[in-house]
Amino acid sequence: MIVLAVIVLAVGTYACKAAGPLFAAGRELSPTMQRLTDLLPAALLAALVATQTLATGSSLVLDARVVGVSVAAVAVWLRAPFAVVVLVGAGATALTRLLGWG
Amino acid sequence: MWSLPRTLRASMDGSVLAKAIPVGIAVAAYGVSYGVLAVAAGLSPLLATLSSLLVLAGGSQFAFVGVLAAGGAPLMGAASGLLLNLRFLAFGVAIARHLPTASLLRRALDGYYVVDEPVALALSGPDRDVVRRFRVTGATVVVAWVSATAVGAYGGALLGDPRTWGLDAAFPAGFLALLAPWLRRRSGQVAAGIGVVVAILLTPFAPPGVPVIAGGIGALVALRFADTSVSVPDDPGGSSLPIEGGRRPHEGSS
Numbered sequence: 001m002i003v004l005a006v007i008v009l010a011v012g013t014y015a016c017k018a019a020g021p022l023f024a025a026g027r028e029l030s031p032t033m034q035r036l037t038d039l040l041p042a043a044l045l046a047a048l049v050a051t052q053t054l055a056t057g058s059s060l061v062l063d064a065r066v067v068g069v070s071v072a073a074v075a076v077w078l079r080a081p082f083a084v085v086v087l088v089g090a091g092a093t094a095l096t097r098l099l100g101w102g
Numbered sequence: 103m104w105s106l107p108r109t110l111r112a113s114m115d116g117s118v119l120a121k122a123i124p125v126g127i128a129v130a131a132y133g134v135s136y137g138v139l140a141v142a143a144g145l146s147p148l149l150a151t152l153s154s155l156l157v158l159a160g161g162s163q164f165a166f167v168g169v170l171a172a173g174g175a176p177l178m179g180a181a182s183g184l185l186l187n188l189r190f191l192a193f194g195v196a197i198a199r200h201l202p203t204a205s206l207l208r209r210a211l212d213g214y215y216v217v218d219e220p221v222a223l224a225l226s227g228p229d230r231d232v233v234r235r236f237r238v239t240g241a242t243v244v245v246a247w248v249s250a251t252a253v254g255a256y257g258g259a260l261l262g263d264p265r266t267w268g269l270d271a272a273f274p275a276g277f278l279a280l281l282a283p284w285l286r287r288r289s290g291q292v293a294a295g296i297g298v299v300v301a302i303l304l305t306p307f308a309p310p311g312v313p314v315i316a317g318g319i320g321a322l323v324a325l326r327f328a329d330t331s332v333s334v335p336d337d338p339g340g341s342s343l344p345i346e347g348g349r350r351p352h353e354g355s356s
Contacts, residue, residue, distance in 0.1 A: 001143065001177075002145060002149065002170070002176045003173075003178050004167070004176070004177070005155065005176030005177050005179060005180040006145075006149065006152070006153045006157070006166075006180070007134075007156075008184075008323025009153070009157050009162065009163075009166055009179075009180040009183050009184060010153070010156035010157045010176065010177060011247065011295070012180070012184040012187070013147025013157050013158070013159050013162060013183070013184065013187045013190070013213065014213065016187045016188055016189075016190040016194070017119055017159070017183070017187070017190040017193075017194055017213050017214065017215075017216035017217065018193050018194065018199060018209075018212075018214065018216065019191055019213075020191065020193070020194020020195040020196070020198035020213070020216065021194055021196050021197065021198050021201055021210075021212040021213040021216065022115060022206075022209050022210065022213055023198075024194075024195055024198040024202040025198050025199075025202070025203045025209050025212075026199060026200075026201060026203040026325075027199055027200070027203060028200065029198065029199055029330075031177075032325065034199075034287075035325055035329075036321055036322070036325060037192070037195055037196035037326045038121065038196065038225065039224060039284075039289060039290065039293040039320075039321035039325065040192045040193070040194060040196060040198060040224055040293075040318055041192075041218075041221060041284070041294040042281060042284035042285075042290045042294045042297070042320070042321065042353070043191045043294060043296065043297035043317050043318050043320030043321040043324070044192065044193075044279045044297065044314060044315075044317060044318050044321075045174075045218060045222060045277050045294070045297075045300060045317070046104075046281055046293070046294035046297035046298045046301075046302075046320065047297040047301035047313065047314040047316075047318070048176050048218070048273075048274070048277050048299070048314055048317075048319070049274045049277045049281065050160070050297070050298040050301045050302050050317075051276070051288060051301050051310075051313055051314055052273055052274040053271075053274045054305070055305045055310075055313075056304060057168070057172075057310065057348060058305060058306055058307075058308075058309075058310065059242030059305075059306065060302065060305055060306060063267070064271070065270060065271045065274065066125065068268055068271035068274075068275060069274045069275055071276065072271070072274075072278050073278055075128075076278055076282050077277075079282075079337040080122070080125035081124060081347045082125060082128065082276070082279045083124035083127050083128065084122040084270050085276070085278065085279040085313075086124075086127065086128035086131065086179065086270065086275050086276045086279065088267070088275075089246040089271045089272060089274070089275025090267065090268035090269055090271050090272045090275065090278075091132060091268060091270070092271075093268030093270070093271035094215075094266060094267050096139035096268075097265065097268070097329075099220055100278055101140075
């Protein structure tokens with residue numbers, strides 16, 4: 001049953017991912033649609049950051065992740081390289097838990 | 103040592119790979135924790151590793167094993183994972199117009215690469231290299247995600263709880279870094295800000311996945327705002343403005 005679920009997830013995911021490249025490759029969009037497709041990743045990435053930082057299932061939880069992602073935000077503001085942002089984010093989260101919170 | 107995909111070898115000049123490799127490291131950190139959690143949720147180490155290769159969409163895989171670990175039916179887990187992945191329809195369209203129309207097989211492989219990191223990295227830089235950034239980052243993500251899952255799945259017992267190492271914060275921290283180029287424009291700030299607010303407000307009421315998709319409303323609202331850069335402390339001229347929304351010339355091939 002788990003194998004079947006993995007296959008369903010894999011096939012459905014591929015359908016979502018490949019629809020654009022398979023059916024809309026190289027297609028010119030109207031200026032408004034171009035701006036929309038340019039801005040959509042920003043809105044969706046930001047929503048992902050929010051839920052992965054604050055959500056546990058369907059509840060909003062303040063835990064050590066908030067500290068880690070806040071520190072990562074400062075690193076981004078200071079234009080730290082990608083790997084540094086991730087390392088300080090994970091490191092600050094781990095340190096916060098080591099100190100006994102979240 | 104495996105033989106590197108052609109796109110990776112072709113980019114050994116460094117500049118694109120130099121951006122892709124840190125992304126691969128972050129993806130690997132998250133992949134290790136996925137491997138550990140997947141096995142804890144009842145997948146065999148082999149199935150956990152295969153799931154990363156076949157699905158290649160981290161957030162949905164976490165949702166999937168999260169439902170399993172909570173005792174839910176496997177197909178329910180797959181459904182909530184798929185809900186999270188609906189956003190890739192939008193990502194796929196966003197990258198599609200840069201892709202060459204050449205071969206069906208090539209586009210089928212490009213479709214496999216449509217996940218957050220390759221699309222974000224590809225679209226947040228100069229136009230001429232969009233396709234190369236997309237493919238190199240895509241190949242890097244595949245290698246990092248699948249091999250890290252295997253490490254977590256087969257060696258997880260040595261690591262213990264991945265939360266101890268803060269690995270659950272690696273993904274949001276990485277997404278924040280990917281988001282940075284947009285945050286230096288007014289329109290991008292509006293899109294991101296509204297995306298955050300909508301996602302948080304919906305989290306208690308909507309099934310996992312829906313809040314993120316609904317956050318896409320932010321992009322619609324942001325259409326009304328200019329793409330002017332917002333000065334940041336060490337960038338007074340906004341010279342690094344990465345994206346000029348709506349004015350990007352058509353690019354038929356790399």
